[in-house]
Amino acid sequence: MGGSDLTLSLIDPKLVLSHKFPEAEFSYDERDVAMYALGIGACGSDAVDGKELKYVHHIDGQSYIKVLPTFAALFPFKTSKGTGLDDVPGLEFDPRFLLHGQQYMEIYMPLPSNCCIENKVVIAGLHDKGKATIIELETTSYIKESGEALCMNRSTVYLRGAGGFSKSSPPFSYANYPVNQVSHVSIPKCNPAFVYEDHSQPSQALLYRLSGDYNPLHSDPMIAQAAGFSRPILHGLCTLGYAVRAIIKCICSGDETAVKSIFGRFLLHVYPGETLVTEMWPQGTKVVYQTKVKERSRAALSGYVVLKPYMASSL
Numbered sequence: 372m373g374g375s376d377l378t379l380s381l382i383d384p385k386l387v388l389s390h391k392f393p394e395a396e397f398s399y400d401e402r403d404v405a406m407y408a409l410g411i412g413a414c415g416s417d418a419v420d421g422k423e424l425k426y427v428h429h430i431d432g433q434s435y436i437k438v439l440p441t442f443a444a445l446f447p448f449k450t451s452k453g454t455g456l457d458d459v460p461g462l463e464f465d466p467r468f469l470l471h472g473q474q475y476m477e478i479y480m481p482l483p484s485n486c487c488i489e490n491k492v493v494i495a496g497l498h499d500k501g502k503a504t505i506i507e508l509e510t511t512s513y514i515k516e517s518g519e520a521l522c523m524n525r526s527t528v529y530l531r532g533a534g535g536f537s538k539s540s541p542p543f544s545y546a547n548y549p550v551n552q553v554s555h556v557s558i559p560k561c562n563p564a565f566v567y568e569d570h571s572q573p574s575q576a577l578l579y580r581l582s583g584d585y586n587p588l589h590s591d592p593m594i595a596q597a598a599g600f601s602r603p604i605l606h607g608l609c610t611l612g613y614a615v616r617a618i619i620k621c622i623c624s625g626d627e628t629a630v631k632s633i634f635g636r637f638l639l640h641v642y643p644g645e646t647l648v649t650e651m652w653p654q655g656t657k658v659v660y661q662t663k664v665k666e667r668s669r670a671a672l673s674g675y676v677v678l679k680p681y682m683a684s685s686l
């Protein structure tokens with residue numbers, strides 16, 4: 372962030388944690404599903420074998436297109452215009468310095484290709500890290516018609532330069548979710564069982580943003596520079612989409628409904644146009660993975676995906 376003009380932040384933990392988000396309702400259809408799939412690179416490298424056409428096109432007489440599990444990561448963005456954090460009293464920060472830190476998702480049933488959804492959002496965590504504040508939002512999404520829970524997203528947002536609000540020692544830290552849900556991932560020392568290389572396009576972030584995350588960090592060169600990057604960066608959830616697509620292709624034989632839960636920590640920004648190499652280590656029904664930026668030989672994302680038990684025999 373050297374030399375950047377950071378606006379002062381002001382965080383009142385009591386006010387932030389007492390905030391109640393209004394319930395939000397939205398609908399999506401097959402156009403949204405297909406647009407998302409293209410946004411995370413589906414039908415790019417494999418345009419020739421056509422294995423991902425099912426995410427954008429009715430194939431084999433199917434009356435609906437298939438939905439990638441990470442499509443559910445868009446749902447929290449439907450609660451309000453952006454991340455929803457702008458509306459939280461007691462949370463004043465410079466939005467240019469916001470980065471996506473982690474994402475955890477649970478998928479309770481195959482995602483329909485069109486649906487009306489109701490979101491319930493709570494603040495699941497708030498942590499003073501000194502140089503940064505971390506805030507965690509948990510969004511549970513229900514099918515409006517039946518009331519069934521469809522998926523849950525926990526989004527960890529890293530607010531650079533907004534820490535140091537604690538008046539206590541140790542610094543303020545609050546979390547209200549089971550500790551086993553999100554954890555540190557250690558990457559095995561052995562060679563990965565699978566490696567999948569994919570290319571993001573220079574226009575990838577401009578395409579991905581049409582799915583609903585219009586943060587100018589991904590499209591406006593001036594904002595990106597003010598945030599400390601040489602040019603606009605890729606959405607973290609776009610990189611996560613590439614990683615989970617790689618796992619579905621290499622390990623799930625293309626069965627996108629095999630995914631039960633997903634965790635990823637964003638370690639490094641990705642520039643649109645860079646090559647993403649996902650390395651995978653199956654461990655029972657869990658697949659540990661990391662996605663590297665080939666051009667810079669550095670890991671940008673690491674995490675795990677838990678698959679449904681029927682996948683265990685093929686791992």
Ligand SMILES: CCCCCCC[C@@H](O)CC(=O)SCCNC(=O)CCNC(=O)[C@H](O)C(C)(C)COP(=O)(O)OP(=O)(O)OC[C@H]1O[C@@H](n2cnc3c(N)ncnc32)[C@H](O)[C@@H]1OP(=O)(O)O
Pocket residue numbers: 447448453454455469470471472473500503505508526527528529584586588604605606607608636637638639640641
């Ligand atoms: C509702 C929807 C909400 C979602 C909104 C998303 C909107 C999007 O438009 C925004 C984006 O997509 S941004 C693009 C994707 N994200 C990135 O590129 C970030 C990449 N990561 C980084 O730059 C650094 O890891 C960085 C900067 C994150 C951290 O690096 P450092 O400052 O060097 O941190 P470090 O000193 O190592 O650690 C400090 C404390 O923070 C914890 N931590 C570190 N990385 C974290 C991460 N990625 N996620 C969560 N926590 C993280 C560390 O554990 C440490 O805490 P402690 O001292 O207690 O161990």
